[in-house]
Amino acid sequence: MKIGLSPSLVRNSLSGHAWLGLLTGFLMYLICVSGSLVVFAPQLKRWEQPAATEFESLSPAAAERAYRELLENSPDVSGDILMMLPREQLPRASLVSRAGVWALNEDGSRGGAVASPWTNLMVGLHDALHLPSNIGLVVVSAVGALLCGLIVSGFLAHPRIFRDAFNFRLGGSRHLEQADIHNRLSVWGAPFHLVIAVTGAWFGMATLMYTLFGNSFFDGDREVAIQAIHGRAPELEQQVAPVDVKRALEQMRTIAPDARPIYFNIEGANSPRQYLLLGAQHDDRLIYVEQYRFDQQGNYLGNVGYTDGEPGQRAIFSTYRLHFGHFGGLPVMVLYGIFGLALAVVSVSGINIWLARRRKRDAINLLWSGLVWGTPLAVAVSAATTVLTGTAAVSGFWMPLLCAAGLARWLGDEERSKAWLQGLTAVALAALALAHMAVHKTAAFAGVPLAVNTVALLSAVLFLWLARRSGSRQSRDCRAGLALHR
Amino acid sequence: MALLPAVILSAAGLLCLYGSWRKQPLFRPWGAWGGWVLLFASGWAWSLAAASVELGIVYALLAPTACAWLLVLHNRQTRSRRASAVAEGRISLPALPVVARHLLLFLGTVPLAGAAAAYGSTALATFLPWQLGNALVLAMLVMPVVWGAGAYWLCADPKPLRPTLGLATLLAFGALVLNL
Incomplete structure (x- = not known):
């Protein structure tokens, strides 16, 4: 199946898609990573206070x-x-x-x-990127709205998107590999992405829209506008x-x-x-x-009247559960967690494609690698610090992230910094689980806290495997680079 | 038990699309439309399984995504990585006109498109013959899509004046309708 689109429309859509992607890519990545964790906020709150x-x-x-x-x-x-x-x-x-x-x-x-300081830290990152809430909510909502633009431009920029919908080529050229990851995850995830974008945009825009409704229809009374919808x-x-x-x-x-x-x-x-x-x-x-x-x-x-009232009332009060996957129990939450991480991968791979197409390598490549792989590290370090100190500061997330970007710049090689950061994340995750067990003793070994600690340890193993893989890739690339140089 | 037919319908729909788009002879004449029909029918089965139409629709949208990613993963081809020679360089600062162009694009895609979407969708929703609350909710939910579409138009149109004027007109029209 091929969509009949003119080459100029495809070309222009691709350029618009790239511009919007570059504008929102990193913010979207942070929002998606934190959002995938916030889906499990009830479980994380139980883990933070296991007793x-x-x-x-x-x-x-x-x-x-x-x-x-x-x-x-x-x-x-x-x-x-x-x-x-x-x-x-x-x-x-x-x-x-x-x-x-x-x-x-x-x-x-x-x-x-x-007390659930770390869960609140992640909620703050997801809702408002740790900015003052009146600004941060609007910024996150704007990213949601621009995600709608990315979905539209993504489909218009790829006339073969359906014909290639099941092709998945790993390896080969980096550009093609990243394009396949980006396109396969985004084309099939599009319904989920659209739902997340619209409901996510609503959370921050609601305040502004109610003010607009109040000014336009209710003599400037915002409260009456809210009552017109919510009763x-x-x-x-x-x-x-x-x-x-x-x-x-x-x-x-x-x-x-x-x-x-x-x-x-x-x-x-x-x-x-x-x-x-x-x-x-x-x-x-x-x-x-x-x-x-x-x-x-x-x-x-x-x-x-949310059950038997106006359809608008029902629709607007459905946004929360629809956005966070809090319906259908744990299976749907797990699915939302995976889909959210997939959207994070889409955000990263989009920028990777842009980097690969530049055909040059500079500090941007290094900083990007540091920010991408520094984010899980910052998540793990902030969680471990919170478990040990009982408090969570915004700097507990951002400092490790900035250090990771600095480390990547200092190491001067993307694969090498990736391997380092993945290895450090594995250590931080293992330390997190062990610290939780040491601090909370027997309470950490039952029910949800045990499950969360097990997931942390399994994630540590996964990151260790990724680090080893990145390390061996870097050695291979070095050898290949030397061969090319000769 | 009601879950099984829903899963089967979603998976069968996906398989038909897979067969058709992979050009497998068995699926060629009818695979694509048959797949879509089955996926639509799965909405009904999911609604029965969840004993709720609204939940059924959501499950019917989520299930194909999960099934498709499994098929994509199954269909993967792994090739040896090709190291390409990439020139090392320093970050070069863009020229002032380029910065100005990006700044203008930002102003167009974020504040202008956002304001146009808010005013335009609210104004257009009031023309619907619905109860005001329902129309306002529609405006709220449509607004991000209009914003995104406006931002895309601004970035993609080779003549940026065209979308700028289009969005400014939508904003002016919305403000006029809402303040009259």
Whole structure:
């Protein structure tokens, strides 16, 4: 199958594709690598605090107890009081309010602090590239939008993309090899890439778009624009009293017996307008949750309408699970992790093609090799540092990455720096798993923490193999280079 | 059990495309369209397997990707690496006009195309005979695609003035419709 495209369109599309790819390539790579990890954020949070209490569900009485205890200690607490309930991938409960954040025990009493600094570091990289969030979110969204442009230009730039859809030539010339990797991964991954691009762009653009909607349709009121899509908050005027959390939660068994409550939020706590908003997951839907509202006496006020309301509401509330693969359990998460890494490979191979086509080698080749292979190293080093120190700093990721680029420049050979960085990543990953086991002792040897440590050790073996392969390739290239020189 | 027919349909669809695009005689007359039909039909089977139409559609989109990559991997040809003589050089700074051209392209592909997409998609969505909330959601989801397409047009058109004017017109039209 060959698409009938004029040669000039193909040529121009290829040049546009290259320009957009160069503009976004490295940022996209960072976003994809961190995104593939963030897919497993629930598991990583469990790994970071392996000794935290885990349980299947929190009873309404226990939830009521945790809430009452908060009110006793901080009677004037205002804003939102969010209680995350145990769910399949993260069977832990926590309480988040302006007065503090606590893990909860099964009986509703307070446990220790909630801390997942490294997972948050990766989330920060994925969401906003560690930039101030108002800038970073927009930059990441722009990369998502430009990915849409790359998908369109990619198809228009390759008239043989379907005919060659199953060809995969490894070895030979570097240009052809990288082109095959790039094209095979991107043509078949295109539906996934488009979904990720559109939903990803939405996260950062939503704020700007709501402002535009507010200015255009709702007399400059952004909040009303949000309500037009997400539903209006109930208009309540009550004599302030503690919310009957227990009664509200108990009613869920009759209101939506098949739905699984995963959180509730007391909105406008301690104000006459306070109400309880309960989020419950529906297994047959892509929406993050349906939200059920209760007044402070625990009377049911109705659902927001994500399950049975307007299609637009359903679509917009499906973006989160669709973007992160949080539907269909662990198999879909693993698939999303692989697909995300594949998009990272697409980003890198695109730039590799551009480098190969230049027919010259300079510091850009070296720095690129350092940044690409320095990223997994920086991920592993930042994780190991966090495990050992208990805190995660942005510099813990960026310093190793810059050092890796510097090392590659100093070594002066791409294959050699690749081998070095892959070897160092293997060491860092092994050190990470061992450090986790040493710090958390028996808690590191069961369930999800054990699985994460095993994956880290297996990844270390993989990187060691890659390092050996790159090393032998470098020796071969050296010999071939000498032969050519002679 | 409902999972099996869905997997079989996705895999069979892919195999038909594989046979047709690899020019295997058995698949030549009907392989391509047969493959697409089977892949579309797999959406129905996945919906039954997941007991949900929306989840079924997503699975039907994800499954062929995974199957195709397995076929691509199966079909790989490994050849010995060819070391090509590449000239070593120093980084050469581009001339000022080249930098200016890239800067203008950046301004066109990022702020101009982004603003045009936001205003244009919102304005066009309001012409739909839908409830306002639904139209606004469509605008939000279409906006990145319009932005990406605009950015591509700007980079690919040999006459950059054409897409610049096109995007500026879309922005002006959107602003006019939304502020009238």
